[in-house]
Amino acid sequence: MLNRALSWAFAHPRLTLVALGALSALGFPPIHLWPLAIIALGGAAILIRFAGSMRSALFRGWLFGLTHFIVTNLWIATAFTHQNQMPAAIGWAAVPLLSVYLALYPALAFMLAYRLARGRSTLVYALALGGCWIVAEYLRATLFTGYAWGPFSLALLGPFDRPGFAALLPFTGTYALSGLAVLLAVALADLALRREWLRVALVSILLLAGMYWPVGAGSEGMIDYTLVQPDFDQETLNDPRQYEPGFLTLAALSTRSDTQTDPRLVLWPEGVLPDYLREGYPQRYYAATTAGRDPVFARKRIARVIGDDSLLLTGTIDLEVEGDRAVAAYNVVTVVDGEGGIVGGYRKAHLVPYGEYLPLRSWLEPLGLSRLVAGSIDFWPGPGPKTIDLGRHGRAGMQICYEIIFSGQVVDRSDRPDYIVNPSIDGWFGPTGPPQHFAQARMRAIEEGLPVLRATTTGISGVIDARGVVRQHLGMSKQGRLDGKVPPTGSPTPFAILGNWLALVWAILLLGASLVVKRRRAH
Structure with missing residues (x-):
């Protein structure tokens, strides 16, 4: 049976790679068939190793990447169903078009590994591919504003109560763990090809143990919180008739419980508050969306909800005003105290192209394209x-929505926070996006050694400790609140100190090892 499957795969490599690319994406949440991801990537790597030329290796790698990214990013198509100015069908075209570009990165990794290991052993190829994969994932997350969604290491994250092999993230970073996973996948595929089943079984047992090794309950923190998930879908958020009912829902979910006597943090998601909370804008903007048509009134009623000595961290919008009109907006977290004063804020720095701003607006807008977020003006980025x-x-460190997926870019390394707050709108993302989004927030917690408190409109919301263990959560399409204490801060990890330089060191080590093995076996 195995011989027949291998014969067919080598006779039809392109079709096989298309299938393996799609199967490898099933290793990510919510399906999370992580062994399938390792098997599929290992099989694809072997097929590409015998491509016969660099051009063929590049094309085969691109085919694998194309279907891998199409399946991984299916949630993007759902986002277009919430934009009335563009037909939903554009979303189904956008996913494969984006994947055509994203597939170039694994394709280049496969091609360079093929070149470095041509005519050499599988060990040389595996080491080279692991190193090239690290560089390719880093570049994908960095170039052209970056697209970091769905690193291969996402498949190695354990269930909610344990980190799995993601426990290695403090020592590797996301992209290096992906490279090590690729190395492992190639090694396992090679062992299977050589029918070394005992070694395959031993490695598989170790993989299972690593993925499900328990980590214990963890210690309790000191800071009280109330985290709210109102379950507001996109239609509710965009409907002015729902502004006041929405606030009443938030207020009911946020009132101090009988057992809460200490000062607390109240955490609301991104996008749930239509009010402009800062003063100084033309009055027509307050008249359109702000309670009482007055930012002071809007803040005072928030203060009455949260109570004395408490703070609300909520997503909202600030405006950039020139003269009597707004020329841009900022996606912000605003901190409101128990007296209705603004005591802090953060402006989102890593904006979503076509979501929060329209690149090449003067060219694309006449063609009928618009950004996914309602409104005619673009968002501007904050400083970081x-x-x-x-x-x-x-x-508190703060990252809004999509920002949390960018490894190495979520905290100020010169001013380390005690925890990260991550408000988000996840109603855009369909059934597959929110589990992947939440999983990537867990990876940031492990890398940085910091708790993450994630409040979303429709789920998944939760509190993640510095080990990536989910202390509490609210699932998708559920309304509710979480009360507890912020988990304690972990010690600065090697990744927290070095950032993605650590991942690039791993890339150099793997590529260097491949050259050493190549030279030794050549003599």
Whole structure:
């Protein structure tokens, strides 16, 4: 049976790679068939190793990447169903078009590994591919504003109560763990080809043990929180008739419980508050969306909800005004205290192209294209990661929505926070996007050694400790609140100190090892 399957695969490599690319994406949440991801990538790597030329290796790698990214990013098509100015069918075209570009990165990794290991052993090829994969994932997350969604190491994240092999992230970073996973996948595929089943079984047992090794309950923190998930879908958020009912829902979910006597953090998601909370804008903007047509009134009623000595961290919008009109907006987290004052804020720095701004607007807007977020003006980026000192409530780092997926870019390394707050709108993302989004927030917690408190409109919301263990969560399409204490801060990890330089060191080590093995076996 195995011989027949191998014969067919080598006789039809392109069709096989298309299938393997799609199967490898099933290793990501929510399906999370992680062994399938390793098997599929290992099989694809072997087929590409015998491509016969660099051009063929490049094309085969691109075919694998194309279907891998199409399946991984199917959630993007759902986002287009929430934009009335563009037909939903554009979303189904956007996913493969984006994947055509994203597939270039694994294709280049496969091609370079093929070139470095041509005529050499599988070990040389595996080491070279692992190193090239690290560089390729880093470049994908960096070039042209970056697209970091779906690193291969996402498949190695364990269930909610344990980190799995993602426990290695403090020592590798996301992209290096992906490269090591690729190395492992190629080694396992080679062992299977050589029928070394005992070694395959031993490695498989070790993989299972690593993925499901328990880590314990963890210690309790000191800062009280109330985290709210209102379950507002996109239609609710965009409907002015729902502004006041929406606030009443948020207020009901946020009132202090009988057991809460200490000061607390109240966390609301991105996009749930239509009010402009800052003063100084033309009055017509307050009249359109702000309670009482007055930002002071809007903040005072928030203060009455959260109570004295408490702070609200909520997603909202600030405006950039020139003269009597707004020329841009900022996606922000605003910190409101128990007296209705603004005591801090953060502007989102890593904006979503076509979501929060329209690149080449003067060219594309006449063609009928618009951004996915409602409105006619673009969002402008903030300066980058920022830590806000909240006094007795600790030092908060903030990342809004999509920003949390960017490994090495989520905290100010010169001013380390105690925890990261990650408000988000996940109603855009269909059934597959939110589990992947939440999983990538867990990876940032492990890398940085920091708890992450994630409040979303429709789920998944949760509190993640510094080991990536989910202490509490609310699933998709559920309304509710979480109360507890912010998990304690972990010690700075090697990744927290070095950032993605650590991943690039791993790339150099793997590529260097491949050259050493290549030279030794040549003599």
